[in-house]
Every structure is written in C-alpha cells, then in structure tokens.
Amino acid sequence: MKLLDSRYGGLLLLAAGLLLLPWLAGNAYLLDVANRIAINAIIAVGLNLLIGYAGQISLGHAGFLGLGAYASAILCGSYDWPAWLALLSAAAGVALLAFLVARPILRLKGHYLAMATLGLGMIVSLVLSNESALTGGPDGMAVPGLVLFGWEPQGERAWYWIFATLLLLAIWLAQNLIDSPLGRALRAVHGSEVAARVAGVDTTACKVQVFVISAVFAAIAGSLSAHYTGFVTPGQASFLHSVELVTMVVIGGMASTYGAVLGAALMTLLPQLLSGLEDYEMLVFGLILMVSMIVLPQGLLPGLRGWLQTRRAA
Amino acid sequence: MKRISLTLSVLLGLGLTAATQAAEPIRIGSVLSVSGPAAFLGDPELKTLQLYVERLNAAGGLLGRPLELVHYDDAGEAAKANTFVKRLIASDKVDVILGGTTTGATMAAVPLVEKAQLPFISFAGAVVIVDPVKPWVFKTPHTDRMACEKVFADMHKRGLLRVALLSETSGFGKSGHDQCVDVAPAQGVSIVVDETYGAKDTDMSAQLTKVRGSDAQAVLVFGLGQSPAIVTKNYRQLGIELPLYQSHGVASKEFLALAGAAAEGVRLPSPALLVADKLADSDPQKAVVTGYTAAYTQKFGGEVSTFGGYAYDGLMLWADAVKRAGSVEADKVRAALEATRGYVGASGVVNMSPSDHMGLDASAFRMLEVRDGGWTLVD
Numbered sequence: 001m002k003l004l005d006s007r008y009g010g011l012l013l014l015a016a017g018l019l020l021l022p023w024l025a026g027n028a029y030l031l032d033v034a035n036r037i038a039i040n041a042i043i044a045v046g047l048n049l050l051i052g053y054a055g056q057i058s059l060g061h062a063g064f065l066g067l068g069a070y071a072s073a074i075l076c077g078s079y080d081w082p083a084w085l086a087l088l089s090a091a092a093g094v095a096l097l098a099f100l101v102a103r104p105i106l107r108l109k110g111h112y113l114a115m116a117t118l119g120l121g122m123i124v125s126l127v128l129s130n131e132s133a134l135t136g137g138p139d140g141m142a143v144p145g146l147v148l149f150g151w152e153p154q155g156e157r158a159w160y161w162i163f164a165t166l167l168l169l170a171i172w173l174a175q176n177l178i179d180s181p182l183g184r185a186l187r188a189v190h191g192s193e194v195a196a197r198v199a200g201v202d203t204t205a206c207k208v209q210v211f212v213i214s215a216v217f218a219a220i221a222g223s224l225s226a227h228y229t230g231f232v233t234p235g236q237a238s239f240l241h242s243v244e245l246v247t248m249v250v251i252g253g254m255a256s257t258y259g260a261v262l263g264a265a266l267m268t269l270l271p272q273l274l275s276g277l278e279d280y281e282m283l284v285f286g287l288i289l290m291v292s293m294i295v296l297p298q299g300l301l302p303g304l305r306g307w308l309q310t311r312r313a314a
Numbered sequence: 315m316k317r318i319s320l321t322l323s324v325l326l327g328l329g330l331t332a333a334t335q336a337a338e339p340i341r342i343g344s345v346l347s348v349s350g351p352a353a354f355l356g357d358p359e360l361k362t363l364q365l366y367v368e369r370l371n372a373a374g375g376l377l378g379r380p381l382e383l384v385h386y387d388d389a390g391e392a393a394k395a396n397t398f399v400k401r402l403i404a405s406d407k408v409d410v411i412l413g414g415t416t417t418g419a420t421m422a423a424v425p426l427v428e429k430a431q432l433p434f435i436s437f438a439g440a441v442v443i444v445d446p447v448k449p450w451v452f453k454t455p456h457t458d459r460m461a462c463e464k465v466f467a468d469m470h471k472r473g474l475l476r477v478a479l480l481s482e483t484s485g486f487g488k489s490g491h492d493q494c495v496d497v498a499p500a501q502g503v504s505i506v507v508d509e510t511y512g513a514k515d516t517d518m519s520a521q522l523t524k525v526r527g528s529d530a531q532a533v534l535v536f537g538l539g540q541s542p543a544i545v546t547k548n549y550r551q552l553g554i555e556l557p558l559y560q561s562h563g564v565a566s567k568e569f570l571a572l573a574g575a576a577a578e579g580v581r582l583p584s585p586a587l588l589v590a591d592k593l594a595d596s597d598p599q600k601a602v603v604t605g606y607t608a609a610y611t612q613k614f615g616g617e618v619s620t621f622g623g624y625a626y627d628g629l630m631l632w633a634d635a636v637k638r639a640g641s642v643e644a645d646k647v648r649a650a651l652e653a654t655r656g657y658v659g660a661s662g663v664v665n666m667s668p669s670d671h672m673g674l675d676a677s678a679f680r681m682l683e684v685r686d687g688g689w690t691l692v693d
Contacts, residue, residue, distance in 0.1 A: 029404035032397050132488055139440055140392055140418040156400075225393065230425050233392040233418035271394075272401070275386050282349065 010258055011171055018164040022157060031156035033272055038163035039225045040264035042170045044248040045257055046217025049174055051246065052255035053183065054210045055190035056106060057114045059242050060121030064094050064215040066128055066237025068222030070135055073143040073232045078134075083146045083227065090223045091216050098215035102208040121242050128234040140233030143226045159228055166224070167261070170217060174257050177213070186210055190255075218245075251292060253299025262301050339382040340375070340642050342367065342629070343408030345398045345423065346437075347415035350390030356415040358610075358622035359437055360385060363412065365613050366629050376636050384408055388419050395419035396426065403430045409642045412628045414438050415621075424451055433635075433647050435628040437621070440489070444671040450644075452651055452671045454627040455620075456585070456661060456678045458486075461562045462494035464583040464679040466501035468693070469532050474557060478507035478530035480521055480545060482537030487513070490536035490561055506530050511541065518545045519552060526554050538563040543572035550576040557581065562679065567617070570687060581692065583679035587623045587660050589689050598658050606660050623660030631657060631664065 025031050043065060050056050071090030075081040081089075105116045129138045145152050153159050177183050185206045188196035197203050226232045235241065244267060252263020270288060274281045296303025344363055347356035367383045375381055384406045388395035395414065402408045403426060410433045414420030417440040424443070427434040427450050436443050436453040443453045469477060477498070481491035491510070498505050507528045509521040522545070525533055533556055535545050542564045549558055558580050560569070565584035570577055586593060590603040606626055607618045634657055635650035636642055654666040654673060662678025682689045 027404040029397075029401040032400045036393075036397060130483075137488065138418075139416070139442075140421065142421060229393050229396045229422055231392050231396070231418065231422040233416075233422075235391045235418070236393065272397070275398075281387070 008175075011168060011175065014171065014258070014261070015168055018168070021164075022160060028156045031160050033268065035156060035159055035163050035228065037265045037268045038160075038167045039221050039228075040245070040248060040268050041167050041261040042163075042221040043218045043245055044252065044260035044264040045167075045170045045174050046214035046221075047245055048249045048252075048254065048257060048260035049177065049186070049210050050214040051249050052253075052260070053178060053190060054186040054207055056207055056211070057246070058117040058211070058214070059114050059239070059246065060117035060119070060124070061214070061218050061245050062237050062239070062241035063121035063124035064098065064218040065222035065225075065241070065245075066124055066232075066234065067094050067097070068219030069143075069226035069232045069236050070128055070141075071219075072223040072226045073141050074134060076144050076227075077141060083144075084148055087220065087223045091219050094219035095212050095216050098212045099208065102211040103204065106204065106207040106211060118239065118242070121237065121239055125234055125237040125239065128237055135234070138234060140231055140235075142231055143229070145230070146224070146227035162224070163228075166220075171257055171261070177210075178257070182206060182209060187255075247289070251289060251300060253301040253303065256299065256301050259299050259301035263299070266300070339380045340377070340636075341406060341408040342381055342383050342632075343399075343402035343406060343411045344383060344385045344413040345388050345395050345402065345411070345419065346385065346413045346625075347390040347419065348387040350388075352390040352416050354619075355437075355621045356387070356390075358619045359413065359415060359625035361614055362610065362622040362625040363629055365609060366626060369609070370629075370633060376633055377640065377642070388415075390416060390419070392416075392418040392422035396422040399423040399426045403427075403432060408432070409644070410435070410632050410647065412437070412625070412632065417443065420453075424448060427451065431648075432644055433632065433651060435632060435651075437624040437628055447669055447671050450648060452631070452666070454624045454631065454659070454661060454664075454672070456674050457493070457672075458490045458561075459493040459497060460674065460676050460679060461583045462490065462497050463501060463676045464681065465534055465559050465561075465581075466494075466498060466503045467676065468581065468681050469534075469557075469559070470502050472532075472557070474532035475503050476506045476529055476531045477503050478509070478525040478528060478533045478556075479505050480507075480509050480511065480518070480525070480533060480535045482513050482541055483510050484513045484538060486563055487537045490563075494534065494536065511537075511545070513537065513539065513541055515541060516544065517548065519548050522548050522552050522554060525556075526552060530556065532557045532559060534559045534561070536561045536563070540572060543569055543577075546573040546580060547576045565620070565682070570684065575687075577684045577687075580684045582682055584682050584689070585620045585623065585661050585678065586680055587618060587620055589680060589682060589691060590618075592689060592691050598663060599660075602658050603660055620661070627659035627661050627664070630659060 021034055025034055047061055050058055068090045072086045075086035076083055101120060108116050128135050153162060185201045188201055189203050189206055193203055248263035248267045249260050253259025270285055274284055277284055346360050348360050363383060367381050371380050386398035388398055402411055411427060412435050414423050414436040417438040420436040420438040420443050428448055431450060434451050439455050441457050479494055481487040495505060507525050507530050511518050511521055535542050542560050560580055560582040562583050565582060565588050586599045587603045590607045593600040610618050635647050639646040639650040652666050652668055654664055657664040662674045664673035666673040680691055681693045683692045
C-alpha cells in the first residue's frame with residue numbers, strides 16, 4: 001500500500017496490470033469492456049482533478065465529451081480532415097470554450113455552479129440533437145476509423161494498447177499536476193477559498209486552469225471513443241451521462257486518482273455483470289451504489305485503504 | 315491495487331464463463347432500448363420477442379432445436395449497444411441478432427455484424443440502415459418516405475395537387491418533412507406552402523392562416539404527440555374547408571381522444587396492425603395482425619403498438635428463413651432472408667431482394683379516415 005502513496009509506484013503497478021490483462025481477457029468482448037473502462041477512467045481522472053482536488057462540481061462534462069466526439073465525427077466524416085488534426089482541433093476548441101465559460105461559471109459556488117455547468121451540458125446536447133444538417137440529429141452519425149499517418153488500429157487489441165497508454169499518460173499527468181504548485185493551490189482552494197486567497201493564491205486562475213484541463217481530458221477521450229465505436233449519438237452528451245461521470249469519481253473516492261480509475265471500472269463493469277438480472281438490473285445496480293456510499297462514504301479506494309490500515313494496526 | 319486488479323480479472327472471467335454454454339439450443343441475440351428515452355419502443359419489442367420465442371418453443375422450436383433468447387438493454391445509448399453486440403458475437407456466440415431499437419444503436423452495430431458475418435435484423439426506422447444495402451443487415455419497419463408516398467398518392471387520386479406541408483421541428487417531423495419534399499414531384503403533387511411549428515407550441519393559428527390565404531388544395535401535418543391534435547382543432551376553429559391529412563405519427567387512440575370532434579374527416583396512413591378488426595376477411599394480413607393482437611393483449615394486457623409488430627416481423631422473418639435454409643448457418647440464413655418473397659407480417663407483405671433489405675412497399679400503409687370518432691379504412 002505504501003507503493004500507492006509514492007508518485008510512480010501505483011503507476012508501475014497499473015502498467016504491469018494493463019500489460020497482463022490482454023492475456024487474461026481472451027475475446028473481443030472482454031477487451032472491449034477493458035477499453036470502455038479505460039475511456040471512462042481517462043475522463044474520470046480529469047474530472048477528479050476538478051471535483052476531488054479543486055472542490056468544484058461539473059454536471060456538464062458529458063457536453064465536452066460530446067463536443068470531442070462530434071468534432072471528430074464531423075471534421076473527419078464530412079470534411080475529410082486527418083484524424084490527428086481533428087483530435088487536436090477538438091481538444092483546442094474545447095479548451096477555448098472551457099476557458100471562455102470557466103471565468104463566469106467558476107465565480108459561482110455550490111448549487112449555482114452545478115446549475116451553470118448543467119446548463120452548459122444541456123446546451124451542447126440540444127445543439128447536437130437539433131443541428132441535424134451537421135450532426136445527423138437525434139439519430140446520430142457514423143464516424144470513420146482512426147487513421148494515424150497511414151496506420152489504422154484494427155480490432156479491440158490494437159485499440160486496447162492506445163487506450164491503455166493514454167490512461168497511463170493521463171494518470172501520470174494528473175499525479176504530476178497534483179504534486180505541482182498548482183495542485184497544492186487547488187487543495188488550498190478546496191480547503192477554504194478565502195484562506196487560499198489570503199495566502200496569495202490566484203484562486204480564479206487555478207480553478208479555470210483545472211476546469212480547462214479536465215474538459216480537454218473529456219474531449220480527447222470523446223474523440224477517440226467516437227472513432228472506436230464508429231458511431232456517435234447526442235446521448236453521449238446527455239445530462240445522465242454527465243451524472244454517470246460524476247458518480248465514477250465520487251464512488252471511487254474523491255481526491256484519489258486511482259479511486260477515479262476504480263470508480264470508472266466499477267461503473268462500466270457493473271452493468272455488464274448485472275445484465276443477466278433483466279428487470280432487476282437497475283434495482284441491484286442502485287442498491288450496490290447506495291450501500292457502497294453508506295459503508296464507504298469517502299469512496300471505495302480511500303475507504304478500503306483506511307479499513308486495511310486499521311486492520312493492520314489492530 | 316494488486317488485490318483489486320485480481321478481483322477485477324476474476325469478475326471479468328466470471329462474466330465470460332457464465333455466458334458460455336452448450337451449443338444445443340439455437341441462440342437469438344437481441345439488443346433493445348428497454349429503458350431510457352426510447353423505452354416506449356423497446357419495451358413492446360422485448361415483450362413480443364419473449365412471447366413469440368416462448369410460443370415457437372411450445373411448438374417444438376426450429377429444426378428440432380429449442381430457441382434461447384439472449385437479451386441486453388442498451389438504455390438507448392449507441393455506445394452500449396456497440397459493446398453488447400460485441401458480447402453477443404464474441405461471448406454468447408449467437409446465431410442471429412435482432413434489434414437495435416433506435417437508428418443510433420443499429421448503426422453502431424452494423425460494422426460489427428458485417429465483420430462477424432452474422433444475420434442482423436433491425437427494428438429502427440431510418441433509411442440509412444438499408445440504403446446503401448449491406449449484405450448482413452435487414453430491417454422490418456417502414457420508413458417516413460413511404461408514409462409521404464401513401465399520402466400523396468391518395469391526394470393525387472382525389473385530384474388534390476397543391477399541398478400545404480406543416481411539419482413539427484422534432485426529429486420525427488424534420489425527417490418526415492425532408493422525405494415528403496423529396497418524393498412530392500415523383501408523386502405528381504407540388505408543395506406550395508411549407509411551414510413548421512415547435513413540438514410544444516400551443517397554438518398554430520398563425521401558420522394555418524397562411525395556409526388559408528394560399529392556393530393549396532390539401533394540408534399534410536407531420537408531427538407526433540399532442541401538437542397534431544392542436545393543429546386539427548385550430549384548423550376547425552379557422553373554418554378551413556380543405557381536406558386535412560396527418561402522418562402515421564398520430565395513428566393511436568390518444569389522437570382521437572385529444573382532437574375529439576375536430577378529428578372528423580382527417581385522413582392518415584397507418585400500419586394494418588392498428589385496424590386489425592376492421593380489415594376485410596380476404597385481407598392477407600388479417601390473420602397475422604388479429605393473431606398477434608390477441609396473443610399480445612392476452613399475455614400483457616393493454617394495447618398493441620406498431621413497434622411490437624416490428625419485433626414480431628423480425629423474429630418471424632428469421633424463423634421463416636431458417637426453415638427454408640434448413641440450417642442456422644449464417645450464410646445460408648442470410649441468403650434465405652434475402653430471398654424472402656410474399657412473407658405476410660404485422661407491418662406488411664415483405665419481398666426482399668439483393669437490392670432491398672426491407673422489402674415493404676407503400677401497400678404496407680393503409681389509408682384511414684376518422685368517422686364517428688373511430689377509424690375507417692378508405693382503401
């Protein structure tokens with residue numbers, strides 16, 4: 001467990017696990033589930049910076065994801081842009097949008113902030129369903145495969161290496177950020193914004209930076225997942241999806257990067273494992289989430305770690 | 315972390331082994347939107363599949379083998395449908411995939427079934443699913459385009475050649491509008507007024523006043539839910555005498571209840587399923603639609619919907635193809651499906667061909683007129 005506390009120990013462990021996984025998960029479906037977990041984990045790691053460390057809430061992150069996905073779909077599909085350029089443009093465009101809206105939005109606190117981000121997500125979702133000439137409307141649109149300089153990932157295994165590498169990269173970035181002056185400033189903001197400002201932290205700039213970073217994480221994951229699935233629908237940007245992303249962070253454990261990964265894994269795996277229950281699926285799913293929040297209110301990973309430590313001490 | 319990743323891989327492994335079973339039954343895979351925003355479509359579809367798989371099994375299954383339905387709920391999300399289709403192909407090793415309630419879910423599945431070379435029958439509406447034709451992809455519902463053709467053909471027959479089109483700005487209305495504008499010239503009618511209204515508008519008098527001031531001879535409204543009923547009421551309040559047509563989107567009892575007396579004389583295209591009891595005994599679809607209605611309402615109560623009819627056709631078209639192919643081998647079933655001729659289903663008479671993987675024509679729609687608060691078949 002000490003490994004997890006150092007900056008790179010956990011990363012090495014996870015890398016080893018990710019390397020071994022393709023040999024354990026033999027068929028395309030299991031690799032697909034692993035890929036979906038990685039996509040969600042990348043977004044959750046980014047969102048965790050905002051929610052867990054900066055203490056700000058966003059109920060509109062699926063909007064950024066949707067923008068990334070549709071940027072790739074439209075630029076590559078309708079305008080024949082190369083995939084890497086579409087991806088970078090999506091990331092840059094979302095960064096700019098996030099930056100522009102962050103200043104006014106992040107002045108708000110608590111419920112008002114939640115409401116403003118929710119509105120942002122809703123607007124994106126509405127535009128995507130209504131601009132049917134561009135986006136294909138509620139039916140969605142097809143996305144061409146990801147071609148990177150003549151190479152195209154074929155099959156789940158090739159995609160797995162892309163997503164696994166990106167996940168490790170995302171975690172590495174997040175861990176470094178947390179240990180940087182910005183990360184410390186963010187935690188100060190989380191603790192008390194007034195105190196942080198008194199101590200000379202430019203709280204607004206901090207919050208804006210982390211909001212932009214987490215939006216870019218979502219946009220890149222959205223863009224790649226659009227290529228991976230081969231089809232996008234406005235459902236990707238829906239409010240419910242935003243809530244799902246926040247749930248991943250909260251259930252895994254706020255202010256814990258690996259907690260966010262665990263939360264993403266759980267939220268992606270559970271529907272697959274419970275699908276045999278048919279009508280009771282949602283009931284059991286909800287029950288598991290409720291019980292885990294009641295028993296481990298600080299989230300799965302911090303909760304489990306605390307439990308292990310007390311047991312070892314006893 | 316080690317412990318966690320171990321638990322994770324065990325969990326993943328469990329999911330895998332639980333799903334693998336002996337190859338004895340024929341396995342039908344389905345991915346439908348039973349929850350989420352499209353649940354009103356997916357729910358009757360799943361019920362129909364369960365009901366008829368049960369009935370086929372009671373009658374001895376297919377080729378002497380029992381049927382087994384493997385079902386997943388995509389909650390209306392294309393990405394989830396994509397994962398579940400992979401699961402059906404790679405883990406459950408199904409012999410056919412039915413479903414895709416929405417166009418998005420269907421299109422997310424298309425590349426996968428094409429690659430796996432597995433027969434796939436969708437219950438979603440859009441033309442893109444079968445146009446261009448994809449070798450392994452079929453669909454059962456009729457399209458908006460056919461509704462437009464049906465309405466325009468009826469107008470043409472009555473000598474109504476100048477049409478006012480009033481469409482809703484929803485997905486359904488938008489798609490219907492585009493298709494109607496596209497097919498009008500071929501049907502010999504011209505659209506002289508083209509107006510839209512919002513799905514939540516409470517008064518459409520302004521648009522109708524424009525219609526009244528034009529030289530249109532008939533009016534077609536393309537919308538869903540309450541608003542077409544409001545249009546109908548406004549229409550009577552303004553005293554417009556022109557014949558009024560609605561789309562198949564209002565082919566339900568709610569429309570009659572909402573529009574009341576104003577609905578008298580309104581014409582609309584509808585699948586035969588909704589007027590099962592009104593069909594002539596000589597009608598080829600009579601036996602199928604009354605049989606389906608009786609079986610469904612007896613088991614689940616309530617009203618039948620056209621969406622359940624799509625699922626019925628999907629399952630029965632496949633069962634028919636399996637019987638003719640004498641096998642569940644994918645390429646034989648695919649060839650048999652494509653060779654389907656004269657299959658009588660809930661949505662119409664299906665004639666597939668290598669260039670047509672839906673196989674319905676405008677005769678799948680019946681023209682109804684509202685008389686004395688009920689539906690009357692006019693052709």
